[in-house]
Amino acid sequence: MPETETFYEVLRAQGITRRSFLKFCSLTAAALGLGPDYVGQIAYAMETKPRIPVLWMHGLECTCCSESFIRSGHPLAKDVILKMISLDYDDTLMASAGYQAEAILDEIPRKYPGEYILAVEGNPPLNEDGMYCIVGGKPFVEKLKSVAANAKAVIAWGACASWGCVQAAHPNPTAATPIDKVITNKPIIKVPGCPPIAEVMTGVITYMLTFGRVPELDGRGRPLMFYSQRIHDKCYRRPHFDAGEYVESWDDQGAREGYCLYKMGCKGPTTYNACSTVRWNGGVSFPIQSGHGCIGCSEEGFWDNGPFYSRLSDVHGFGIEANADKIGGVVAGVVGAGVAVHAGVSAVMRARNKSHKGDASGSDQSTGKDKGHQGDQQ
Amino acid sequence: MTTTTPNGFVLDNSGRRMVVDPVTRIEGHMRCEVNIDDQKIIRNAVSSGTMWRGLEVILKGRDPRDAWAFCERICGVCTGTHALTSVRAVEDALGITIPENANTIRNMMQATLWVHDHLVHFYHLHALDWVDVVNALKADPKATSALAQSISPWPNASPGYFRDVQNRLIKFVASGQLGPFMNGYWGNPAYKLPPEANLMAVTHYLEALDFQREIVKIHTVFGGKNPHPNWLVGGVASAINLDGPMAAGAPVNMVQLNLVSSIIDRTIEFVDQVYLPDLLAIGSFYKDWLYGGGLSGHNVLAYGDFPDRANDYGPDNLLIPRGAIVNGNLKEVLDVDLRDPAQVQEFVDHSWYRYPDENEGLHPWVGITDPNFKLGPNTKGTKTDIQQLDEDAKYSWIKAPRWRGHAMEVGPLSRFTIGYAKGIAEFKDPVDKVLTDLGLPFAALFSTLGRTAARGLEASWAAHKLRYFHDKLMANLKSGDLSTANIQKWEPSSWPKEAKGVGFAEAPRGALGHWVHIKDERIEAYQAVVPTTWNGSPRDTAGNIGAFEASLLNTPMADPEQPVEILRTLHSFDPCLACSTHIMGPSGEELTKVQVR
Numbered sequence: 001m002p003e004t005e006t007f008y009e010v011l012r013a014q015g016i017t018r019r020s021f022l023k024f025c026s027l028t029a030a031a032l033g034l035g036p037d038y039v040g041q042i043a044y045a046m047e048t049k050p051r052i053p054v055l056w057m058h059g060l061e062c063t064c065c066s067e068s069f070i071r072s073g074h075p076l077a078k079d080v081i082l083k084m085i086s087l088d089y090d091d092t093l094m095a096s097a098g099y100q101a102e103a104i105l106d107e108i109p110r111k112y113p114g115e116y117i118l119a120v121e122g123n124p125p126l127n128e129d130g131m132y133c134i135v136g137g138k139p140f141v142e143k144l145k146s147v148a149a150n151a152k153a154v155i156a157w158g159a160c161a162s163w164g165c166v167q168a169a170h171p172n173p174t175a176a177t178p179i180d181k182v183i184t185n186k187p188i189i190k191v192p193g194c195p196p197i198a199e200v201m202t203g204v205i206t207y208m209l210t211f212g213r214v215p216e217l218d219g220r221g222r223p224l225m226f227y228s229q230r231i232h233d234k235c236y237r238r239p240h241f242d243a244g245e246y247v248e249s250w251d252d253q254g255a256r257e258g259y260c261l262y263k264m265g266c267k268g269p270t271t272y273n274a275c276s277t278v279r280w281n282g283g284v285s286f287p288i289q290s291g292h293g294c295i296g297c298s299e300e301g302f303w304d305n306g307p308f309y310s311r312l313s314d315v316h317g318f319g320i321e322a323n324a325d326k327i328g329g330v331v332a333g334v335v336g337a338g339v340a341v342h343a344g345v346s347a348v349m350r351a352r353n354k355s356h357k358g359d360a361s362g363s364d365q366s367t368g369k370d371k372g373h374q375g376d377q378q
Numbered sequence: 379m380t381t382t383t384p385n386g387f388v389l390d391n392s393g394r395r396m397v398v399d400p401v402t403r404i405e406g407h408m409r410c411e412v413n414i415d416d417q418k419i420i421r422n423a424v425s426s427g428t429m430w431r432g433l434e435v436i437l438k439g440r441d442p443r444d445a446w447a448f449c450e451r452i453c454g455v456c457t458g459t460h461a462l463t464s465v466r467a468v469e470d471a472l473g474i475t476i477p478e479n480a481n482t483i484r485n486m487m488q489a490t491l492w493v494h495d496h497l498v499h500f501y502h503l504h505a506l507d508w509v510d511v512v513n514a515l516k517a518d519p520k521a522t523s524a525l526a527q528s529i530s531p532w533p534n535a536s537p538g539y540f541r542d543v544q545n546r547l548i549k550f551v552a553s554g555q556l557g558p559f560m561n562g563y564w565g566n567p568a569y570k571l572p573p574e575a576n577l578m579a580v581t582h583y584l585e586a587l588d589f590q591r592e593i594v595k596i597h598t599v600f601g602g603k604n605p606h607p608n609w610l611v612g613g614v615a616s617a618i619n620l621d622g623p624m625a626a627g628a629p630v631n632m633v634q635l636n637l638v639s640s641i642i643d644r645t646i647e648f649v650d651q652v653y654l655p656d657l658l659a660i661g662s663f664y665k666d667w668l669y670g671g672g673l674s675g676h677n678v679l680a681y682g683d684f685p686d687r688a689n690d691y692g693p694d695n696l697l698i699p700r701g702a703i704v705n706g707n708l709k710e711v712l713d714v715d716l717r718d719p720a721q722v723q724e725f726v727d728h729s730w731y732r733y734p735d736e737n738e739g740l741h742p743w744v745g746i747t748d749p750n751f752k753l754g755p756n757t758k759g760t761k762t763d764i765q766q767l768d769e770d771a772k773y774s775w776i777k778a779p780r781w782r783g784h785a786m787e788v789g790p791l792s793r794f795t796i797g798y799a800k801g802i803a804e805f806k807d808p809v810d811k812v813l814t815d816l817g818l819p820f821a822a823l824f825s826t827l828g829r830t831a832a833r834g835l836e837a838s839w840a841a842h843k844l845r846y847f848h849d850k851l852m853a854n855l856k857s858g859d860l861s862t863a864n865i866q867k868w869e870p871s872s873w874p875k876e877a878k879g880v881g882f883a884e885a886p887r888g889a890l891g892h893w894v895h896i897k898d899e900r901i902e903a904y905q906a907v908v909p910t911t912w913n914g915s916p917r918d919t920a921g922n923i924g925a926f927e928a929s930l931l932n933t934p935m936a937d938p939e940q941p942v943e944i945l946r947t948l949h950s951f952d953p954c955l956a957c958s959t960h961i962m963g964p965s966g967e968e969l970t971k972v973q974v975r
Contacts, residue, residue, distance in 0.1 A: 051555055060431050062956045063405045064454020064605040070498075071591045071604065078587045082546075086555040091402045095506045095562030097945055098398040104560060125431075128751050129762050132775075134428035135407060136399050137764035166433065166451040173432035173749075195454060195605055236627065250610065250863035255617040258627030280603040284595045284637065287602030291629035292615035295447055295608070303448070307441035 051083075052209060053108050053116040055147055056090035059140045060133050060167050060176050061122025065158040066092045068195035072202040073282045080202055084209055085117075102136050105143065109150040117208070118151040120144065120161045124182060125174035132174040141182060148183040153214055155189050155204065156180065156221070159297060162190040169303035180221065187214050190221040194297035197278050200226045220300075222272070231268035231294050234276045237261065255291060265309035266293030273298040385676070385785055385922040387931055390421035395766055398941045399428070401948055403503040405455040406955025408914070410948060411767055412930060414938055423923075423930035424769045425914055425948075427776035427955050430730070430749060437904040441870075442468045442896050445904065446609045449892065452906065453957045455498075457605040458491050458597065459885040460892070460906070460957075465611050466691075467892040471879025472611075477861040480613035481688035482851045483600050486638070487607065488683065488883065489840040489847065490596040493645055495886035496790070496837035497593070497653055499952045501586040504830065507946035508660050509571060509579040512564035515548055517577035525574050530655040534585065543581045563940040570663045579660065582652055593645050596844075599634045613863030620855060630862075635852070642844045649841045657834040658815060661827055665816050670826030670947040672929030676706045677784045678792035679912065681714060681891060683884035684843065691882075697843065698884050701796045704784050708799040714781070716880045716891055719743070722907060725778040728769070728916040737919050739780060742893040742905040743878060769917065776958045778915040778924065779907050787925040788888025788912045789951060791823070791832040808835045826929065829950040870899040885909050887952050910958035913951045926951065 008021060016024075026039045056066075070077040081087045089104045096104070108116055125132035130139025148154060156179050159165035167176040180188050191204055204223055207215045215223040232238065240246070241260040248254060248263060262269070268276070271294050275286040287294050293309075296302040380390045391413045399409035407429040413422035437448055445468060450461035462484055469476065476484075519541035526535035550556075563569075571579070594604035600616045601607020608615055619628035626633070682700030685691055693700045693713075701711035715721055723739030726732070732750035733740065740746060753761060754771020767773040780786070797805025812831055813820060822828060867873065876897045883890050888909030895903040915924035929947050936942070 051553075053555070058407070060429060060956075062451050062454040064451070064457060067454050067457065067605045070502075070587065071594065073591060076588060078584055081557060082550060085557075087557045088555075088560055090558060091400055091407075092405070093502060093558045094402050095511070095559050097400060097402040098941055100561040100563075100940075101400060101402055128749070131751050131762065132430045132749075133407060134399075134409070134764070137397075137409070137759060139762055140407075142762070166436065166448055167431040169436045169448075171435065173435045174430060176431070194451065249865050250612065250615065250868065251617050251861060251865070255615075256619040256622060256628055256860070257624040258619075258629070275603075281595050281598040282591065284598040285602055285629075285634075287608050289627075289629060290598070290600060290602030290608065290616045292602055292608035292610065297606075303436075306444050308444050308447060309441070 051086045052152075053088045053112050054085045054119055054205075055088060055105065055108055055116060055151075056092075056119040056121065057140075057144060057147060058091050059120065059122030059124050059144065059160070060174065061158070061160045062166075063092060063121070064195040065121040065160075065201070066090070068198045069157075069201050070198075071281055072198040074199065075202055075206065077198075077202070080205060085205065088116075099136075105147055109147060113150045114152055116151055117153055117155060118148055118186075119155040119157055120179050121157045122160045123164060123168070123176050123178055125167070125176045126182075127173070127175040144179065145182060148186055151186055153187045153189065153208070154179065154183055155191060157191055157201065158196055159192050159194040159302070162192040162221070163300040165194060166303055169301075188221055189214055189217065189223060192222065192227070192298040192300075193273060196298070197226075197274060197280060199278055200274055226274045226278070227272045227298070229272065229274075229277070231271045231273055231276045231288070235268055235288055236276065237288060258289075261288055261291075261293040263311050264293050265307070265311055267296030267299070267302070267305070267308075267312065268294040269312060271296040271299050271302075381921075383917075383923050384920050385673070385928075387923055387928050388421075389923070389931075390415070391769075393421055394938070396938055396941070397766065398944055401945065401953070403506070403945070403949060404953040404955060405453060405957070406953070408948075408953055408955045409767070410926075410930075410941075410944060411769075412944065414935060418935045418938055420930050420933045420935065420944075423927040424767055424773065425924070425926040425930075426767055426774040426916070427910075427914055427958055428774075429955055430775040431956070432747075432749075434747070434904045434906065437901050440901050441899070442471070442894065442901050443611045443868075445894065445901060446611070449906065450606050450609070452908070453954055454605045455954060456491060456495055456885045456887065456957065458487055458601070458607055458609070459883055459890060460908075461607075461609040462488055463881045463883040463885075463890050463892045463906075464894075465609050465881070466883065467879045467881030467894040468611050468896070469879070470881055471877040471894055471896050472867055472873050473877075474612050474864060474867045475689045476613045476864055478688045478854055478859060479618065479851060479862050480864075481685060482847050482854065483614045483616065483862070485684050486844060486847045486851070487597060487600055489844045490593060492840035492886050493649060493837050493844070494590055494593040495952075496833050496840070497586055497649065498590050499886075499949075500653060500657070500830070500834060500837075501583045503952065504946075504949045505579055505583055506559075506562065507942060507949055508569070508664065509583075510564055510566075510569040510576050511547070511559050511562065511580055512551060513569065513571070513573050514576035514580045515544065515551065515573075517544060517573035519544055519577070522574040522577045525659070526578050529659055530651045532651040532655070534581075540577055540581060543584065544577055547580065563942045566940050566942050567936040568940075568942040568946075570667070571660065572663070575659055575663065579656060582656055585652065586648075589644075589648050592641055595641055596638050599630065599638055610863060612865060612868060613861075615863070617862050618855065618860045620860070635848075639848055642841070642848055646838075646841045646845065649838050654834055654838055657831060658812065661812075661816055661831060664827055665818055665822070668818075668822050668825040668827060669933040669943070670829070670929045670950060671824035672927075672931070673785060673787040673925045674791050674795070674829065674929075675821070675824035676704070677781075677786045678703050678795050679714065679781055679786035679788050679889055680793045680796050680884060681716065681882040681889040683882070698793055699796050699800055699802065701800070702781055702786065703796060703799060704782075708795070711796055711799050716882055716893075721782055722891065723780055723783075724907065724911075725780060725918040726772075727919050728772055728774065729777045730772050730775055731777065739783075739919075742891065742907055743880075743895065743903075745893075745905050774914075774916040776911055776914050776916060776955075778918040779911050780918055780922070783920070785915065785918065785922040785924050785928075786912055788909045789829065789833075790836040790886075790888075791829040792888060793884060794832045794835065795823070804839065808838070826947045826950040833952070873899060876902075885957075887954055887957070888912060906957075908954070908957040910951075910954045914953060914955070914958055926953070
């Protein structure tokens with residue numbers, strides 16, 4: 001590919017010094033949670049690798065993944081798009097339309113067979129011969145399969161591409177289908193969430209560009225680096241959970257003091273994502289910090305694991321209508337039972353502490369403010 | 379063949395047919411076909427929504443308190459506005475009031491969305507219809523600097539700054555990997571900016587891409603994330619703690635309020651010093667290109683939004699006014715009632731849905747959705763390879779909503795037109811100023827350029843309203859009211875056995891309504907009629923055409939192979955197709971079930 005140039009060449013051509021370049025590499029390493037040993041490796045990759053063509057296709061979706069992607073602060077979306085990759089197709093941002101746009105989907109796979117990345121936002125509906133999502137007069141699913149055929153790897157952005165998301169919630173009227181059910185012979189990296197965190201999205205891309213390989217994935221196709229921990233595990237409100245201090249109703253004293261939202265339906269204990277560590281929009285906050293429980297948007301079938309405001313132990317059997325047959329519901333139910341035991345133990349511990357203090361009233365069942373909470377404060 | 383529609387547009391489908399599919403730089407999937415005559419003028423236009431997700435089908439049987447989260451996923455671009463409309467619909471049905479602080483915070487969330495959405499639309503979805511990126515390579519950075527400094531005090535305007543951006547651009551173009559600019563229509567005579575204005579606009583394209591990340595942090599403070607912040611029936615979940623114990627770990631504290639305040643200041647600065655001056659500068663080179671008015675000079679509609687005080691959704695309490703103007707009569711702004719079965723109705727005889735009687739329109743509370751993908755006899759191609767649509771039959775996944783039988787345009791231009799007609803200074807004055815500055819008559823407002831200008835003016839309106847609402851929030855907190863949620867009717871046992879409600883808002887793209895029917899603590903039926911359903915509607919039973927189609931008529935094309943003018947006018951509406959195409963009725967019966975795995 002003589003007409004392409006490396007990331008480093010582009011930077012140098014713009015007057016960026018080698019020193020600044022190496023600083024950038026070390027920041028990137030830090031953003032990826034990698035040690036200083038990796039800085040050299042990143043620098044080497046940036047100096048030698050050409051800008052990889054990326055074709056970003058949209059199926060049934062809401063474009064929240066694209067919107068999230070452009071929120072990335074490090075690296076800036078601008079730098080990813082203009083310097084790191086060659087974003088040759090993206091319906092949301094591209095200048096061309098109609099057949100000039102369609103032509104790119106033919107040209108790139110022909111010009112770079114086995115070398116481009118296919119990024120998919122949304123998913124294909126299979127009912128009505130695929131005509132619930134039409135692009136260029138044809139079913140989206142057809143285009144998706146054809147562009148996937150020569151791709152090096154496939155990224156499934158968000159809950160739609162990974163699991164199906166909202167349009168696949170019961171009764172899934174269009175048969176919206178996760179992409180790994182229609183692309184079966186390519187490595188697929190699932191980056192779930194509705195949407196995924198911006199820096200998780202750019203982190204996955206940067207990792208792939210840097211190391212020339214797919215990041216280590218769990219059994220369900222998610223990068224371990226971002227999806228191996230539950231939100232609950234690193235939640236800043238976790239000490240309140242352990243102490244049995246819960247928000248009992250919206251805007252009560254516990255809500256104002258940042259108590260645990262488990263009783264308000266928080267799905268943090270069963271949701272694998274990086275929200276409580278990486279956090280959102282430059283680290284400003286994340287759902288729990290802003291007072292609302294996690295709705296579990298990176299988990300498969302989370303729409304059918306609700307209602308969102310019922311606590312997790314209730315998930316199994318509480319599910320509305322036919323949702324209990326969903327795998328996600330069963331998994332959440334099992335984990336939820338564990339959580340309930342965990343919560344129960346915490347509550348017992350707390351009651352025990354209270355009896356030490358001469359306050360054994362217990363407050364778990366109350367719906368209003370829990371005066372007992374005040375007594376627990378040091 | 380030439381026909382005249384009941385709403386007064388002349389259609390001639392005898393000329394050459396051009397197809398634009400996909401229409402890019404929009405949300406979702408859309409197709410447009412036009413017929414052009416031998417003078418290369420558009421004489422017939424056919425716009426088709428090409429996706430359907432069935433969200434309201436999915437909502438049936440759910441907990442109404444969850445509905446906002448499902449509805450929010452209707453669209454991730456106008457993120458939050460559907461959630462707001464949903465909680466309002468449920469609160470309306472169940473008779474739930476919200477605290478003042480919750481109302482003010484919701485208004486801030488909505489105003490934040492408006493500014494963000496308008497800014498990103500202008501620079502990242504729309505600018506390339508006016509701005510020739512490649513032509514910017516020819517600009518003189520010194521002259522660009524002089525141009526920039528003559529129109530704005532924005533500090534990033536030195537010759538060196540523009541030279542740097544230009545050098546990067548030169549290198550980027552020279553690399554041969556044009557990325558998102560590949561196959562663009564560069565050099566098309568429809569582009570009218572001098573190189574310096576192109577370079578300035580491209581530079582601000584990049585700056586705006588960086589800055590938009592900041593604006594949404596207001597959503598992150600109050601809703602925990604963006605896109606798709608969290609909402610709550612009965613108020614907001616972000617409890618406030620100013621000086622009490624553990625305020626540092628509270629959702630909203632002094633640190634977060636200061637962050638919001640600082641973002642508001644910077645947002646006002648960016649909109650007033652970058653967005654608006656760019657808009658005027660670009661507009662001054664296109665003031666002879668006044669096509670694309672379509673329905674806007676005739677029929678416009680707004681439901682209104684931004685209730686100043688909590689729980690009063692009457693017209694006098696809405697900072698964005700409610701009303702309808704028909705037949706171009708600006709002297710009379712008609713009342714709009716979303717509960718009146720005779721006002722908002724949807725038709726489907728040109729949409730891929732089935733009604734028992736397709737001569738009738740249905741009010742959203744009694745609507746029916748039954749997908750029916752059928753192509754007309756004059757379609758060219760096959761079911762799964764459509765070459766040309768047959769607009770005399772069904773041709774879109776979008777329904778055709780009508781207000782008292784009229785096709786209506788919605789969006790910023792409609793809102794400003796209604797505000798102008800009502801004589802409200804904060805809408806009338808900026809419009810008059812722009813027209814005076816550009817030396818254009820009032821009628822010029824009803825054009826593609828006018829639509830784009832109104833959006834910019836509205837971004838400024840919303841940015842300043844953010845300041846107003848933040849001040850208002852602080853004043854209320856100072857008075858000792860920290861309340862953010864009303865939990866009196868949180869428990870379903872407190873609800874009536876059956877209830878109906880309607881919620882409305884003004885999404886960035888226009889009037890948005892959600893109609894909900896709750897029965898036995900569950901959603902019995904849910905219906906959303908959204909801005910792009912109005913603007914992108916196909917023809918109705920009587921033959922009226924919608925706003926997209928009307929706006930394209932009589933526009934000359936410089937080069938029919940390059941649809942710059944079509945994209946420019948369609949983008950001026952900021953189409954959102956995922957929003958527009960997912961309607962169902964109260965019957966909500968399960969549709970075809972297919973085993974996937």
